[in-house]
Amino acid sequence: MEKFEVNILGCGSALPTMRHLSTCQVVNIREKLFMIDCGEGAQLQLRRSKLKFSRLNHIFISHLHGDHCYGLMGLISTFGLLGRTAKLHIYSPAGLEELLKPQLDFFCNKLTYEVVFHSFQTSSPEQIFEDKSLTITTIPLRHRIPTAGFLFAEKQRPNHLIKDMIEFYKVPIVQLNDIKLGADFVTADGVVIPNNRLTFPSTPARKYAYCSDTLYKENNIPQIKGVNLLFHEATFLESERARAKETNHSTAIDAARIAAKAEVGELLIGHFSARYEDETPFLEEATPVFPNTILANEGLCIEVR
């Protein structure tokens, strides 16, 4: 199976602590790296993760709160010191370029590469990235400021040919591509050989959805339905539900309810408030609602499967 992993570099909330750093993740799809959010210290966490700096060309910022983007300047500077030449693309809600530009011009005026800013709206899903193996689409979230999550969707790969059968039926080379894509084969005698005798399916395309920061929001369920892995923020426990509502955050049970209703494969929760010394209660509250729940933690690398 091709690599599709999520690396947690930081899963705390606004106040970084000795237990959890500010939000940062790296999605590794076949050794192409995509960073999601970039809290203070992201560059050091990236170094710690042993992921290759040169493989990272795209950074996605969910919203313009400091704990999700204070690490950008350090990361950009370090890439410059390392002599990077490839463009670095940063996707975010509108406003980030204006905020960083004065510092970029001042601190990074001799940058060896270009930083390209892309802004997206946060009111409806928008495909903001595509390459031959993947699309990335925004997920509108409900937070105190414009915020979007991200849906990473592998493209379905063509079926695999069953070589023996292809030879047996003497399928002409020119037809192989169609057959990979699902066509049946008709022999010279007019006999139809169904596609499933000629091919076997490739690995089903996988999906990873990232939803942080957000209030409980059922509208997104159709978009994230059946994803293999859902990261959903769980800033608070149930005892702080009022505080969660007030600050536009979710509880562990909120996250689990979304996971259950969206029938996802696994739920990964994080963005834990600094007030909690231990995250076991998050798991205890979430699992009765959605058993397949995992706690995020710095250094965790989880396969999307």
Add this chain to the structure above:
Amino acid sequence: MEKFEVNILGCGSALPTMRHLSTCQVVNIREKLFMIDCGEGAQLQLRRSKLKFSRLNHIFISHLHGDHCYGLMGLISTFGLLGRTAKLHIYSPAGLEELLKPQLDFFCNKLTYEVVFHSFQTSSPEQIFEDKSLTITTIPLRHRIPTAGFLFAEKQRPNHLIKDMIEFYKVPIVQLNDIKLGADFVTADGVVIPNNRLTFPSTPARKYAYCSDTLYKENNIPQIKGVNLLFHEATFLESERARAKETNHSTAIDAARIAAKAEVGELLIGHFSARYEDETPFLEEATPVFPNTILANEGLCIEVR
């Protein structure tokens, strides 16, 4: 002896590594904290040091390179989240306020306290802070951009009265202050009692000098003459002298020469380039020139004595 300590929160150079973070120190004088430089991750290092956030009201930035100030936004935000009300004073060469203002207005628009910016010139020494126990004066340095170090000088405290002698000579209370400050006492009979029979000297005032980042610069020697502790940058070893000159940095031997010529008590070296995996050679090069040399390291707390 009253507390006068230097805490190393970061002693790497431009590229933070797993071994060394960007520059940051905290000078603790009688539980009043003064931060010098504020590289990325400073707030977490401050937390790690167990120094009290509420005791820190003054931050001194030597120069406007990112590795000396990228930690400011995170620190300022965190102070806000913790409900700080006391003003936070930031001293730096001109330009920092303009660089941070857009981000402060955007990310910290509900800050519970005031950030006050003070700028200083870097061409001649300037006293930029004074309270009843201390003065802080800039030390002009020679780097690629305007840069200053800082001289922390305790004020000399009055002599201590020898109670038995004060009682024996029946010194009137009204004269005690003058005697603490060095006056002799004249008895009713006209006999002069010399001050050194009535008092013993208080601890000699101590000095800490911080010089980073800088090329080897002898002009500063008179200003830092005889300080108890000198922090001097030593970015490179002697084998990289050409690189040191090119980037306006010092070698370990440069730092040791300054320490020797200035006849300081102890030399603390840091700002190590990321290229070195081990700092032992820094010590090996510095100590023949100035034996009393110490390697900086994250978590080191060194008494000024």
